[in-house]
Amino acid sequence: MSFFGLGRPQPTSAEKVAAVEAEMKLLTEMVNRLTRACQQKCVPTDYREAELNKGESVCLDRCAAKFFDVHLKVSEQLQQESQKRGGGAGFGFGG
Amino acid sequence: MNSLPGGISPPGGRTYDPNDPNIKAMNAMMESCFGKSAIAGVMGFGMGGLFGIFMASMSYDTPFHTAGGPGGPVKPVAELPLREQLKVGFRDMGSRSYSTAKNFGKVGLLFSGIECGIEGFRAKNDLANGAAAGCLTGGILARSGGPTAVAGGCAAFAAFSAAIDVWLRQPKEE
Numbered sequence: 523m524s525f526f527g528l529g530r531p532q533p534t535s536a537e538k539v540a541a542v543e544a545e546m547k548l549l550t551e552m553v554n555r556l557t558r559a560c561q562q563k564c565v566p567t568d569y570r571e572a573e574l575n576k577g578e579s580v581c582l583d584r585c586a587a588k589f590f591d592v593h594l595k596v597s598e599q600l601q602q603e604s605q606k607r608g609g610g611a612g613f614g615f616g617g
Numbered sequence: 618m619n620s621l622p623g624g625i626s627p628p629g630g631r632t633y634d635p636n637d638p639n640i641k642a643m644n645a646m647m648e649s650c651f652g653k654s655a656i657a658g659v660m661g662f663g664m665g666g667l668f669g670i671f672m673a674s675m676s677y678d679t680p681f682h683t684a685g686g687p688g689g690p691v692k693p694v695a696e697l698p699l700r701e702q703l704k705v706g707f708r709d710m711g712s713r714s715y716s717t718a719k720n721f722g723k724v725g726l727l728f729s730g731i732e733c734g735i736e737g738f739r740a741k742n743d744l745a746n747g748a749a750a751g752c753l754t755g756g757i758l759a760r761s762g763g764p765t766a767v768a769g770g771c772a773a774f775a776a777f778s779a780a781i782d783v784w785l786r787q788p789k790e791e
Contacts, residue, residue, distance in 0.1 A: 564740070570786065576648065576733060577742035584740060 552593065560585035650737060654730030661725025662718045669717030673710040727754045728778070744782050751778030 533541070564581035565574075574582070634640065646652045683705070685691035694705055732750035736742060755774025759766040 566742075570788075575736075575742050576650075577736045577740055577746075579648075580737050581740035 556586060556589045559589065650730055650733035653733050654726050657729035658722045658726030662722035665718035665721025666714050668721065669714030670710055672717065673713040676713065679709050724754060724758065727757060744779055744786075747778045747782040748775045751775040 560582055564578055564585055635644075647656070680694070682691045682693050683697070694702060697705070728750050731753050732746050735749055736746045739746065752771040752775040755770035755772070756767045758774075759770030762770075
């Protein structure tokens, strides 16, 4: 993929599959991180009852919203940084 | 993940599918602060009515004489015919029970609504919610008695609510 920005050749089917797989991995990892972080923050471990009470539900809502907000802002910043550093050279963002 | 595949029905009942939008709306309404406080108010009203009927039977200030009309004669209740006596008795019981029911209903409504609001605001579930809600409820109910009464009501209700919460949160011995 060395023609970034110019007329790229069509990605082959294997490359498409690899791209989708990579995206799936990223998404799964993001969801796992979100779940782990918000559970640690919001759900105390005494487990007196099986259902989420109001405080925990509100906390989880806010935690998830903040996580996505942070994720979005950090991704934007990262993109800007990588564009500043040089468009084609530094394309991969951390894998 | 939420509903079992194939819809296993509970014995003797319709399938309860938690993804049904009507059920979701009903659950959401019942879990909202408004729904919780309404339910608590209604239950408080019912309990207060029963409690009031019981307390009416033990009250010592029911009048022995009927309130005579303007300038009219005053009769002792025991001299009225039986039906009239029963009517007087039931009316007295009813008014006492209704006033107790109203009080309990107000307490339930206020406390539940305020506690749910505080918990939703803090996003935490601990004893402070009940204590703060009790303080505000006691203060609001005693607002016509001046600042001392408000402070006293706040402290008393907060202590009571905290005690009940501590008792409810005790780990079950299994």
